[in-house]
Every structure is written in C-alpha cells, then in structure tokens.
Amino acid sequence: MNNDLNIAVLTHNPNGEWGDVRPLIEEQGYYEKWGKSLNVVVGQTVLIYISSKVRQIQYIMEVTHVYDDTVDLKLIKKLSDKQVNLLSLKRLQEHGLKQGTVNYILDNNKKLYEYVKAVIDNDITKRVENNVMNIKNIILYGAPGVGKTHNYKNLISMIEEGKSQKDIFDTIVKNRHVELENETFEDIKKEKRVEFVTFHQSYSYEDFIEGFRPNESGNIELEDGIFKNIADKALSNILDSRKNKNEIENEYTFANLFDEFKLYIEDTLSSDELFYLKGKATITNIGKSSFLVGGSVSSGQNLAFSIIERDYDNFKNGNILSYKDIKSTFESKSGIHGNAPYYFALYQKLKEFEDENFDNSNIIELGKIEQQNFYLVIDEINRGNISKIFGELITLIEEDKRDVYEVTLPYSKEKFKVPSNLYIIATMNSTDKSIATIDIALRRRFTFLKMKPNEELITFPHAKELFNKLNEFIEINLNEDYKLGHSYFMKITSDKELKFVKEYKIKPLLEEYFYVDKNKLDEALNILKIENSNE
Incomplete structure (x- = not known):
C-alpha cells in the first residue's frame, strides 16, 4: 500500500439536514465547514460518497483547512458517468467493502483500495505520485558549461507541467533533452512567481530577508528582502486558495479602493498641497509599504499598508470605534499601536474617499484562486555566507518544517514561516574552490543534483x-x-x-x-x- 494515498471517504446524504450540496460544490468548486467525522489533514484526498437513493462515489475533493469540528474541501474533479457506475455501492461491496458506507479511510482495506485506485488512477494516483515534488530545496552543480542555467528553467517547467520527481531528476542529472511547452517558464515570469538572485561575499541577511534602507525621501525604512517577498507571495497564494468567492472579491475591492486612494494622495502632494490627517499632522510621502507622516510629528512615522488592510473592514463594521481599538502587530504592554491616532485618522479619510469618490460597479467577478508554485533561484549559492544570509530561517526551509514552524523576525517582529509551495533552486560550479567549504547546514537541507557534460x-x-x-x-x-x-x-x-x-x-x-x-x-x-x- 502507498501511504501517500491515504484516501478518506466521506458520505453526503442529499436528503439530510444540509440539503443537496452537490450543485453548490460544482458551482463554487469547494465546500466549507463539512462536518469532521474522521481525522484528516490538509492536502489529503477525499472521495465523496452520495448516499440515499444514489449510492455512488461522485467527487474527488481535497482537504484545504482543518478546524476542530469541520473541514474545508476543494473540488478536484467530478467523476465521469462510467467511473461513478464502477464506484456504486454494489460494486464497492463486490470489491471488499465490509463496513458501512459512512466515513472511513480507504487504505484500511487493501482489496477495496486497489479497486478504487484502479478506477480513478488518472485522477488521484497520477496527481499524488507524479505531480507533487516532495523535494523543495535543490542545488544543480557541475563544471562550467554543463547547462545549469538552462536546466533550472527546465526544472521549473517540468515541475509546472506535472512531470514525476523521478523523471525530473533523471532528466537533469543525465542532461537529457526534454520537450517542454516553451511558454511555461515565460508565463511563470510574467505571473511574477519566480525571483532570481546571485550570492556574493557581501550579500547579507538584510538583503535577503529584511533590513532597514533609505527611502526616496532619505528616511530610513524597513524593507523586505527578496526571500521574504517571494515567501510572502507564496503563503498568500496558499491562504487565498482556501478562501471562498466572497472573501476574494472583498479583498480585490479593497485593493482597488486603496490603489485609488494612494493615487488621490499622490495627486494632492504633486500639486504642492498638504494632505492633512489629524491636526497639523500630514502625509508627506508614499513608500513601498507605508505612508510617511510628518507635519506636527517631530520625527517621521510610518503607517504600514498591512495594518490598514488588516483593520479597515473592522473600522467600517464598527469594531474599531477609536484609536484605542487599534492594536500593535506584536505584543506590547498597552496593546495599543504607537501610531494608533494617525491610523484612526487615516481610516476616517479612507472612508470619506470611498463614500465620495470610489465606484466599485466596474469590479470584475472573480472565481476561485488555485494554489500555485513559486520559485526562488539562487545563482552561485556557495559564494555567499549561508549562516549570515539565512540566519534563523535555515531551519524553516526544510521540507517537513514548511507551513508549520515559524519564527519572529528581528526587525519587523512579524511571525514568518516558509510555505510548502515555494521551491528554492540553486546553482554552483564544481570547479569553484569555495564548494569545499559549503556550510554543513546547507548540505543537509538541500538535494544535490550533479550535472555532467553530454x-x-x-x-x-x-x-x-x-x-x-x-x-x-x-x-x-x-x-x-x-x-x-x-x-x-x-x-x-x-x-x-x-x-x-x-x-x-x-x-x-x-x-x-x-x-x-x-x-x-x-x-x-x-x-x-x-x-x-x-x-
């Protein structure tokens, strides 16, 4: 038995208290808050057996979130008429179903498991065994000219196209020519799902994770590094893929509103006018991730976009009634954000702008967001000081630590974790003398693929x-x-x-x-x- 195929079967009675949820599943592509009658985990495959007069397995779904009493499920596929006929109660009993049809783990019964697997082989077995690359940290190494740069693009394209892990590694190591969709890698670049960086001896944690940098106005501002940027994008994608349609549309509407609000402030500032927040306090500049407050403020203060996004719905819904309700991003003695009065004033300005100037009638209708892979490519990884660059995050990149372990970053005090949909692909020359001094922590956490001339x-x-x-x-x-x-x-x-x-x-x-x-x-x-x- 393949332990990766720990398939659960959940039962739905279309005549029960929920009513028939099948039209909703097919329309939305997911179902939230399904009663948790089995211990399942995120990513586990679930088959939906329809009871009452139907008595067939009709859907393949996947667990996207687990709560105390319920789970969220994403639709993978509605099975064909031929498949559901083969997965009727009668056929399941003929092939080993002994217990009742309600809620069980399929691979507890080898005979039944093998039968069901054969019926839906192309939909589950292929997806689990072939399309999932369990190894997330890979180093391509070899002599100059063996095609490391070319092959990291091939590697990414093969992952995207669902090649098996074995086929991918064999192709890379043997430097075989492979037929791929030419647009795959370019599409990933256009979607900004891949970032590229070259390590060198002066490259630092502050460049890679986060650090303070001067902004356009000469003030010091905390700025995310390339690794934190791509990791945050990947994590956001995982979280978005678990959201329902209404949540996605609300966030999209806020993003459009906030973009227009920033343009409104920019227009005001470019006309040499002041944008007043509270009293004599003004917004003096718009940075990459925050507004800079000046005027009566003795030293420049930053109002982070992330805090505004976090709070604005609560402000509109009446859950934030004064600046005292605005909390810090991390634990503090008072629990009130240090810049809370300015945030509260900004929320009031944003609400006025929304009521008077924002038209959301042109917002497009959005569908469900699919989970995607993201890629960080590190060239010449052995030339950097790995301990200095990765810092405390070197542990978090391990495959079994992804999505689970988190640390508090030293500058922003934000909680940070490395998501499971982020691949780290690195290259290095085997002729480089610095390869002999590679950090042992790096050797343990990466899979090394040696490329030879062909x-x-x-x-x-x-x-x-x-x-x-x-x-x-x-x-x-x-x-x-x-x-x-x-x-x-x-x-x-x-x-x-x-x-x-x-x-x-x-x-x-x-x-x-x-x-x-x-x-x-x-x-x-x-x-x-x-x-x-x-x-």
Missing part, C-alpha cells in the same frame, strides 16, 4: 571530437569536476566557429586550470592546436 548534445563532428579529447585529458590530470561542459560546443556548425571558441573561450579556461603547471598547459593547448601565448 556529448550527445554536440552535433558538429570536429567539435565533438575535440570535446572528448579535452575532457579525457582533464579527467586524467585534474578530475571529472573540471571537465568542459557541452554548451561551449553545442552551437558550433563550422570549423571557423570552432576556431573562435577554442581561442576565446576554451583557451582562457585551460590557462586558469593549469596556471601552476606549464607543461600540462602546453599539452592541453597542443590538443587545441594552439600555441601558448605566455611563452
């Missing part, structure tokens, strides 16, 4: 011959980690092009490899049929 990707015969001779010499006199990658030779179609590559790409690399051994360098250049210019 002569099959070289089509020009003379180029392939040179490629093999050079790499045979390099492996004997250095080791296989220094072999030349195939990308130096892949695009060569003539002897003229080969001559250029030998002179301006291969020769400088060999001079670096054999810098302290003139005789070996002469032998290598002799294979190239190029004289040593340093003599």
